[in-house]
Amino acid sequence: MDVTEHIVTALTGKFGVAPAAIGDEVPLRQLGLDSLALEELRLIIEDGLDIDLDDVQLTSRDTFGQLVQAVHSKTGANA
Amino acid sequence: MRPSGGSGAISGPHAGGYAAAVTGLGLITAAGTGADATWREVTTAEAPRGVRFREELRDLSCDFFYTVDGLDPQAEIGVAGARLMDRFAQLAVLAAREAVADAGLDPQTWDSDRVAVVIGSAHGGLPSYDAQADVLAARGARRVSPTLAPLAAVNGAAGSVCRDLPARGPSLAVTTACASGTDAIGTARALLRAGLCDVAIAGGAESVCSRLLVASACRLRAVSTRRDDPAAACRPFDADRDGFVIGEGAGLLVLERPEHARARGARIRGHLVGYGASNDAFAPVAPDPDGAGIERALRSALADAGLSPADVGHVNAHGTSTVLNDLIESTVLRRVLGEHPLVTSTKAMTGHTLGAAGGIEAALTVLALEHGLVPPTVNLSSLDPQVPVEVVAKQARPARIDCAVKTSLGFGGHNAALVFTRA
Numbered sequence: 001m002d003v004t005e006h007i008v009t010a011l012t013g014k015f016g017v018a019p020a021a022i023g024d025e026v027p028l029r030q031l032g033l034d035s036l037a038l039e040e041l042r043l044i045i046e047d048g049l050d051i052d053l054d055d056v057q058l059t060s061r062d063t064f065g066q067l068v069q070a071v072h073s074k075t076g077a078n079a
Numbered sequence: 080m081r082p083s084g085g086s087g088a089i090s091g092p093h094a095g096g097y098a099a100a101v102t103g104l105g106l107i108t109a110a111g112t113g114a115d116a117t118w119r120e121v122t123t124a125e126a127p128r129g130v131r132f133r134e135e136l137r138d139l140s141c142d143f144f145y146t147v148d149g150l151d152p153q154a155e156i157g158v159a160g161a162r163l164m165d166r167f168a169q170l171a172v173l174a175a176r177e178a179v180a181d182a183g184l185d186p187q188t189w190d191s192d193r194v195a196v197v198i199g200s201a202h203g204g205l206p207s208y209d210a211q212a213d214v215l216a217a218r219g220a221r222r223v224s225p226t227l228a229p230l231a232a233v234n235g236a237a238g239s240v241c242r243d244l245p246a247r248g249p250s251l252a253v254t255t256a257c258a259s260g261t262d263a264i265g266t267a268r269a270l271l272r273a274g275l276c277d278v279a280i281a282g283g284a285e286s287v288c289s290r291l292l293v294a295s296a297c298r299l300r301a302v303s304t305r306r307d308d309p310a311a312a313c314r315p316f317d318a319d320r321d322g323f324v325i326g327e328g329a330g331l332l333v334l335e336r337p338e339h340a341r342a343r344g345a346r347i348r349g350h351l352v353g354y355g356a357s358n359d360a361f362a363p364v365a366p367d368p369d370g371a372g373i374e375r376a377l378r379s380a381l382a383d384a385g386l387s388p389a390d391v392g393h394v395n396a397h398g399t400s401t402v403l404n405d406l407i408e409s410t411v412l413r414r415v416l417g418e419h420p421l422v423t424s425t426k427a428m429t430g431h432t433l434g435a436a437g438g439i440e441a442a443l444t445v446l447a448l449e450h451g452l453v454p455p456t457v458n459l460s461s462l463d464p465q466v467p468v469e470v471v472a473k474q475a476r477p478a479r480i481d482c483a484v485k486t487s488l489g490f491g492g493h494n495a496a497l498v499f500t501r502a
Contacts, residue, residue: 016158032159039225040162047222054221 003049003071007064010044024065033060051075096384098350099268100340101499103182103333104442105174105282109145109326110428113177117439118446121428121454122475130309130324130430135290141302143309144288145326145430156243163229164239165204167435170329171236171284172243178280179244182333183345186244194246195276196237197267198331199259199283201434201489202292203233203252209289236284236329248276256489257397258356259283260330260437261497265354267334277339282331282438293325299364301401313431314458315398315424316405316470323399326430330439349445352482353384353498364490366403370411373494377415377486380496384482388416391498392480393453394468395444397488398424399431404488406465412486413467421478422468427457437487441497444485448501451479 011017017031033041038058046053051074058067104114109129111117120128129145136142152169153161161169175196179186186194207230214222229235234252241250249270253263260283267281296302303322305312313324332351340347357379359372366372381388394416397408405424412422425443432439447453452475459472485497 014158014162016160016162036163036225036229043222043224 003075004068006048007045007068007071010041010048014044015041022064024063026064027060028062028064028067029060031064035060045071049075096352097268097272098337098352099271099334100337100345100347101332101349101351101445102335102340102345102347103178103184104348104445105176105178105181105329105331106439106442107147107150107170107174108328108330108429108432108439109147112147112150114181114442114446118443121425121443122452124428124457126310127428127457129326130312132309133288135288136293139290139293140297140304141293141324142306143312143324145324147327160243163226165207165230165235166286166327167200167203167284168235168239170286170327171198171331172239174282174284174329174331175240175244175280178331178333184278184333190277191245191247193248193277194244195248195267195270195279196240196246196250197253197263197270197279197281198236198240199253199255199263199434199437200233200236200285201254201256201259202285202287202289204231204235205287205289205292207231209291240280246280254434255493255495256491257431257433257436258487258489258493258495259434260439261441261485261487261495262356262437262493264332264334264351264437264441264497265356265495268351268354271334271336277336279334280331281334282329282441283432283435284329284438285433285435286327287325287433288327296325303400311458313400313427315400315426315456316409316463316466317459318461318463320400320402320405322401323426323431326432328429328432328435328439330435330442332438332442332445347502349448349502350500351497352500353380353386354496355379355383356495359492359494361492366407366488368407370407372492373408373486373488374411374415376494377411377484377496380484380498384498386482386498390482391416391420391484392478393447393483394420394422395440395447395483395485396422396424397486398426398456400426405463408486408488409466409468418469420468421453421471421476423454423471424456425454437485437495441485444483444499448480448483448499452477
């Protein structure tokens with residue numbers, strides 16, 4: 001499963017986000033992710049992809065595309 | 080029909096006390112999902128169906144639990160909502176939705192600032208706490224979920240119900256161990272009486288199939304060890320009883336200021352006319368051997384209602400199936416009320432749902448008044464000769480009841496009693 005697919009699965013499966021609502025330019029808060037949800041999401045992505053996002057800044061103003069990019073930068077570093 | 084409880088003695092619903100109107104009921108129990116399903120099962124079944132072995136409790140001396148089957152909270156509440164609720168809060172949300180719909184109230188249009196939510200629970204989100212304690216021990220602090228802090232709190236049910244409906248009035252958790260649900264209902268009536276709200280959703284919710292908690296209850300020798308026959312293990316007032324059996328569930332009432340209920344032409348299912356509470360100030364677990372605490376709570380509730388012992392036709396007792404509780408409680412019921420009330424414990428059907436028990440059993444008390452039918456104490460086959468009250472066993476007993484009492488006792492010495500009258 002690639003990074004985008006993994007995050008989409010988490011958003012729809014764990015947070016009840018409608019797949020159609022997800023897009024690169026969509027802010028995370030528009031997907032219903034508040035600060036608590038973002039911290040949950042951080043753990044889910046870390047566990048699923050076996051990476052460390054501890055130093056990644058996440059706010060609900062960030063877009064889905066920015067989140068994917070940030071995760072990519074960490075998986076790249078791992079590879 | 081057996082005349083019972085001085086019918087005709089009560090003049091009107093107010094009977095001297097403050098009569099909060101009961102306009103809605105919601106029940107999720109091991110006996111059924113929904114108030115109608117639970118009532119049917121509690122009044123007709125010959126044995127409980129929801130009690131069974133649970134993997135979480137493997138190898139404990141009590142490894143069985145009254146479980147709510149056939150419920151899909153994720154589907155009912157939605158993934159986004161359910162994820163922020165421990166199971167006890169999910170059960171509360173589903174019971175609240177039923178109770179509010181039953182009351183004919185519409186949360187889209189009601190004055191939400193005037194709706195209170197008061198939900199009792201003894202242990203709240205303990206299962207979330209357990210799960211994350213395991214994560215902490217096995218994987219370290221970095222892997223602990225940020226959801227533990229909000230989910231494990233005992234007020235999780237009240238907060239979840241407020242968000243779900245929505246309700247924006249006073250909201251609180253009441254936590255007095257196994258008397259929590261009863262004290263929550265009494266507290267809600269006080270809020271209504273004080274004019275702090277027009278509507279209050281009140282009762283209890285609990286779901287603690289927690290290995291840690293049950294292991295402790297086993298060491299306390301408070302729970303039944305009848306592992307060869309779990310369905311027969313909870314047998315209140317029976318000579319062979321050996322402890323309680325924990326269950327999960329939620330029971331909520333919609334209470335209203337009587338003027339508010341009348342003004343909107345609500346169907347009134349019963350009146351909550353009295354509440355009394357006390358503490359034994361004696362021991363953390365054992366009840367006062369003379370039952371002085373539960374006696375004071377019961378007498379206070381009757382005085383609050385302006386009713387006399389002769390008026391009471393039915394008692395839905397705490398009746399946990401422990402040796403001491405059933406003996407002391409029934410002795411007090413006899414001493415205060417006399418020998419005429421029809422006493423029952425519905426815990427053999429629902430399990431002991433701890434903080435939810437008072438909410439579930441208060442709803443069943445209202446249903447008993449409404450239907451003129453006292454549910455049987457299932458599993459009672461040989462009445463303990465030391466139990467000095469008339470316990471309804473085997474079959475539900477039709478009776479015209481004008482007034483009924485719900486009693487609860489909790490670890491910590493808490494005692495509470497509610498008095499209801501027929502609508």
